[in-house]
Amino acid sequence: MTASPAALAGGLDRINQRFLAKLEDQCRVLDQLLEAGQGADTLTSTEALYVLHKIAGVAGTLGHTALGQASRACEQQLQSDIAVTGQPSPAGLAAIAEFRHQAANLLQR
Amino acid sequence: MKILAVDDDEFILEIVGEVIRTMGDHEVVTASSAIEAIDFLSREPIQEIDCFLLDIQMPGMDGIELCRALRSCGAFPLTPVVMLTAMTDKRYIDNAYAAGANDYVVKPFEVGELQHRIRQAEQRASLVRKQLQDLDEDAGSSQKPGLLEPIQIFDVDNLIDYYALENYVPLLSRRSLFGSAVVGFHIRKVADIYERCSSLSFRWLIEDVAETISDQLRDYQFLMSYAGNGTFLCVIEEHQVPNLRKLVDAINLSLQKLELQVPTPGNQPVRVCAGDMVRLLGHASDKIENALLQARAHAERRGSDMEARLDEFWYLGRGAQ
Numbered sequence: 374m375t376a377s378p379a380a381l382a383g384g385l386d387r388i389n390q391r392f393l394a395k396l397e398d399q400c401r402v403l404d405q406l407l408e409a410g411q412g413a414d415t416l417t418s419t420e421a422l423y424v425l426h427k428i429a430g431v432a433g434t435l436g437h438t439a440l441g442q443a444s445r446a447c448e449q450q451l452q453s454d455i456a457v458t459g460q461p462s463p464a465g466l467a468a469i470a471e472f473r474h475q476a477a478n479l480l481q482r
Numbered sequence: 483m484k485i486l487a488v489d490d491d492e493f494i495l496e497i498v499g500e501v502i503r504t505m506g507d508h509e510v511v512t513a514s515s516a517i518e519a520i521d522f523l524s525r526e527p528i529q530e531i532d533c534f535l536l537d538i539q540m541p542g543m544d545g546i547e548l549c550r551a552l553r554s555c556g557a558f559p560l561t562p563v564v565m566l567t568a569m570t571d572k573r574y575i576d577n578a579y580a581a582g583a584n585d586y587v588v589k590p591f592e593v594g595e596l597q598h599r600i601r602q603a604e605q606r607a608s609l610v611r612k613q614l615q616d617l618d619e620d621a622g623s624s625q626k627p628g629l630l631e632p633i634q635i636f637d638v639d640n641l642i643d644y645y646a647l648e649n650y651v652p653l654l655s656r657r658s659l660f661g662s663a664v665v666g667f668h669i670r671k672v673a674d675i676y677e678r679c680s681s682l683s684f685r686w687l688i689e690d691v692a693e694t695i696s697d698q699l700r701d702y703q704f705l706m707s708y709a710g711n712g713t714f715l716c717v718i719e720e721h722q723v724p725n726l727r728k729l730v731d732a733i734n735l736s737l738q739k740l741e742l743q744v745p746t747p748g749n750q751p752v753r754v755c756a757g758d759m760v761r762l763l764g765h766a767s768d769k770i771e772n773a774l775l776q777a778r779a780h781a782e783r784r785g786s787d788m789e790a791r792l793d794e795f796w797y798l799g800r801g802a803q
Contacts, residue, residue, distance in 0.1 A: 433590025
């Protein structure tokens with residue numbers, strides 16, 4: 374049976390609420406990485422990369438364009454950092470801080 | 483349609499489900515990994531799927547490998563496969579199409595865009611059902627496909643169907659990946675050959691020429707498709723485009739060595755010619771399909787010009803170029 378556009382909006386809204394709840398948990402991984410700084414191990418960096426990749430894929434569709442762009446930029450920087458040294462570079466850490474800023478803004482609303 | 487969406491992201495699967503529910507009488511089944519999808523498809527009774535939506539980056543088997551597996555298992559040779567992925571590098575796009583994908587949607591996607599692509603896939607699925615029916619009927623009859631029809635060819639490296647090529651080229655443009663060019667290859671005197679061929683021998687000819695062109699391009703990054711009328715379109719990295727004259731010579735030499743049993747006018751060997759290279763850069767994004775049409779027209783015109791010059795040489799005594 375075909376659902377109405379209002380039902381779609383309602384459905385996307387419910388998904389968005391769960392996305393935001395999960396975002397809070399996902400940010401903990403990135404906070405760990407920020408805390409460890411350039412000394413972060415490859416495992417933590419890779420886990421952060423996985424989280425960022427997922428957020429980048431969904432955030433824009435749910436209307437969180439700035440968060441999506443920040444996570445994509447962060448993912449790309451961290452990917453290149455891991456390929457080179459296995460650890461985040463200062464640029465990578467700055468990108469994570471920007472992502473955290475965007476996420477905090479969103480979660481405070 | 484029954485749609486199988488495969489993604490390791492629960493939110494994407496839920497969004498896809500919500501979006502598709504607004505679009506008509508479709509059923510969505512989901513799998514969170516390629517292995518889970520294969521498991522589902524292996525169950526009895528055999529699952530009829532009309533369209534696949536595949537993520538690329540998933541733990542274990544990725545979506546490109548899954549797409550290749552779907553195409554090679556024999557159950558879904560033509561079923562529309564839409565990649566739904568965050569991977570935007572050209573190598574992922576090329577590999578997905580070469581593995582058998584028909585379309586490619588980049589995450590994050592707009593809801594309207596996904597709806598549009600699914601509608602396209604639905605039209606494609608309905609066409610595919612008819613094509614499969616025709617293929618079954620053709621196997622038992624001598625009815626010949628039209629010369630202009632893009633015949634489905636399987637198992638030739640980097641050869642994709644024409645519908646997929648029509649999706650691939652605008653995607654390169656949308657992602658600003660303009661460093662590619664299109665070249666057309668045309669079988670000379672194809673209309674005369676077609677008249678003399680049975681349905682099966684014409685199909686074999688097209689398959690042999692496709693295989694030969696693909697083989698001669700094996701050292702390049704390319705995708706090609708059969709566009710009908712004896713014409714193949716090949717999208718290749720512009721900086722890699724080979725010397726076309728040498729390439730055509732190599733293709734024609736290979737075709738001659740194959741000793742194709744095809745009834746040609748005057749028993750001449752089957753030969754191809756190439757049109758001019760058409761760059762994607764310089765075409766407006768919304769008119770990028772024109773590059774395909776231009777490449778096709780160049781190759782077909784080159785073919786008829788060559789034959790006209792040969793006629794002048796033989797019958798009017800003018801010098802052939």
